[in-house]
Amino acid sequence: MNNSIPQEEFVGLSDAEAAARLASDGYNELPSSSRRNLFILAFGVVREPMFLLLVACGAVYLVLGDLYEALMLLGFVFFVMALTLYQERKTEHALEVLKDLSSPRASVIRDRAQRRIAGREVVKGDLLVVGEGDRVPADAQLLSALNLMVDESLLTGESVPVRKSDEESAAVDVRPGGDDLPFLWSGTLVVQGQGIARVTAIGNGTELGKIGKVIKGVAQEETRLEKETGRWVQNLAIVGISLCIVVILFYSFTHRGEWLEGVLAGITLAMATLPEELPVVLTIFLAMGAWRISKKQVLTRRMPAIETLGSATVLCVDKTGTLTMNRMTVDALIAGEKRIDITSSEEQEMPEDFHELVEFSILASQLDPFDPMEKAIRLIGDRYLKESEHLHGDWNLVHEYPLSRELLSLSRVWKSEGREKYIIAAKGAPEAVMDLCHLDALTIQQLSLRINELADTGLRVLGVARAYFVHSELPEKQHDFVFEFLGLIGLADPVRPTVPAAIAECYAAGIRVVMITGDYPGTATTIARQIGLKEPEMVLTGSELEGMAETELQERIGSVNIFARVVPEQKLRLVKALQMHGEIVAMTGDGVNDAPALKAANIGIAMGGRGSDVARESASMVLLDDDFSSIVEAIRLGRRIFDNIRKAIAYIFAIHVPIAGMLLLPVLFQWPLLFLPAHIAFLELIIDPACSIVFEGEQEERDVMTRTPRRADEPLFSRSMIAAGVMQGVVVLGVVMGIFWFFHNRGAGIAEVRTLTFTTLMIANLCLILTNRSWSTTIRASLFFPNSALIPVIAGAMLFLGIVLYVPFFVTLFRFSAIRFTDLLLCLAAGFGSVLWFELLKLTGVFRSGRYSRQ
Known part of the structure; x- marks a missing residue:
């Protein structure tokens, strides 16, 4: 004989009543972050100063009647814009795939008949019929239950299902968790039995919705990378615009009647001075990093979080479903x-x-x-x-x-x-x-x-x-x-087999691991021993935390690694306490109860397989396969990215010095103008993909996971890095100017001088890429380090250089002239010689700080 709940005595709402309540209360759903459309993404790209300057140059050429120059510059704009838009849309689409294609179905009784409707159409007062395997669509109070057990781990963090009872109790605790409560909570899972319950709250009014309100109240700060880059872009932009104005005024004053040429000269100098590579290259750099890590089943929702993860000092880990398999x-x-x-x-x-x-x-x-x-x-x-x-x-x-x-x-x-x-x-x-x-x-x-x-x-x-x-x-x-x-x-609930090794690697990398769980202290301690967590006997419970003052918490937060029986609000408090303690906090979790802490942490890492939509929306990163060891790979990648970004920035400073110098000096000393906007656009077309693709593809240093996390106040733009980059640029500028003087004094025409000077700068540019791959290893040794992008980029740049030097259409477009083979060899020697001093300096070990060492 089969046991079941008789439904004849339950009437439920009528269709008219349900429609009226749906109209007044709205749908049973939580608001999610809106997806940016194509126009918003495009606007974010075109408002960059570099693109505006290129458009301005194109407009000037149109006024001058030079259609080919204008089309070339505008083509460069659309090329980089298309690349950026593609990566942005690819990342957003990957997140959309994670979300359910439709809302879960719900079984309700209306007009005495049981029917299935979309979960978003459930209204207050509806009678829910739930059974084994059903996801509860709204908060409800049980009217009848038979052997009903519910998994509430999304809200409580406990992996063991709880019993449900339809008996009324005046002293009942209405919070999730605990046995024999007559309440069902939205998002929980029925694992046994059946029941009928009346809906008491939908959407934002549910326990899920209350957590959502907490999430909205948590402000998400910019990462240090974003803040520091923003400051440098702003300061250098001011310098570039000021020089642009000075050049326009000076050129117009010394060359009367040629104000359009003065505008072109000023804009060209601004293009060479403005650090447009910093936002553009960093965007592409981090986007490619996000794509690379996605191959290992890690989705990055906020790309700068990858770099921030590399500096994490504390990893807060939720036990159920993260350290354990969430199955018995x-x-x-x-x-x-x-x-x-x-x-x-x-x-x-x-x-x-x-x-x-x-x-x-x-x-x-x-x-x-x-x-x-x-x-x-x-x-x-x-x-x-x-x-x-x-x-x-x-x-x-x-x-x-x-x-x-x-x-x-x-x-x-x-x-x-x-x-x-x-x-x-x-x-x-x-x-x-x-x-x-x-x-x-x-x-x-x-x-x-x-x-x-x-x-x-x-x-x-x-x-x-x-x-x-x-x-x-x-x-x-x-x-x-x-x-x-x-x-x-x-x-x-068994430990994930990859967790102990991942924990050990975190410790080797100087990262402290903290377990924050809603489970009991004994269970947490046992799991801590199994995974190799330090100080497993020291446990702080949620009840102890509740009555603890902030001063005492700050004293304990530095030594306790296990926090048990913790409620969502306390997880958020612990993350903030660690941040006040000077830590850079990464927080993992899969449940709705983890969402506020995930958003408040410097890096929130949600589980994509078992994790809730709320957790994924709140996190910076999502582990698609829920493999804890992927976090270690993300940390490794974050540290590698920070190292490689520094190398790329040093290269950017180095190459911009000679470009700006070769534009500014001819204006000030009234020499012939060598470089026009087309030349700068061509250089940028090589520089941007080269520094982003080559340096992004550079392998991590051998000590990347054995050194301690970098200091919280360690700048991305360090003085030594900037000084080394600028010095490289000054030497290259001197060499290029030497080529200019040599051929100019030999009586070469302006077109030939421009061609040879530009060629030398292009060769020096490629040598700067090679030498900045490592500040402790010579170019010759670094050629044996794998980098799949290096040869295509170098070969592509040389091919493009050959095209503009020897294809008549482009020779005319760039205002070049034919050059002799011996002169070309001289340019090659000068370009390589411009970085030879830096290669010799590496041999002295002056840069062997461990940050770039291969040893």
């Missing part, structure tokens, strides 16, 4: 005086003494279980009893006695063909099962020691019993059977 496994069995520990080895055999224990634990479970504990029990049976007589697929289920508040055990009554007697299997809390068996005090005392033995190792303990019944009429209560106690089953 049988770890130990106790029958009589004997114990067996279950291992993953297939060769392990189960002694006969334990067969009946497993047999009756299966009989006390669902045939096709959904509950994690029953799934684990079924798995053990399939593994060890499959070919034995202890599995009974042909038995018939006759009756089920569900869990109740008075008796925390359930019994299932079976009957087999050809037998008159009933077979009863019971399982539940060990105390309840011992009570069913009417054990004597001494036996209970001995069993209690074994129960504590299992519980102390963090296991969830179940008792199992059996009974036989020969009468035709089954009794009303489980206590009326004569049960025999069979033994104990210890279940655990």
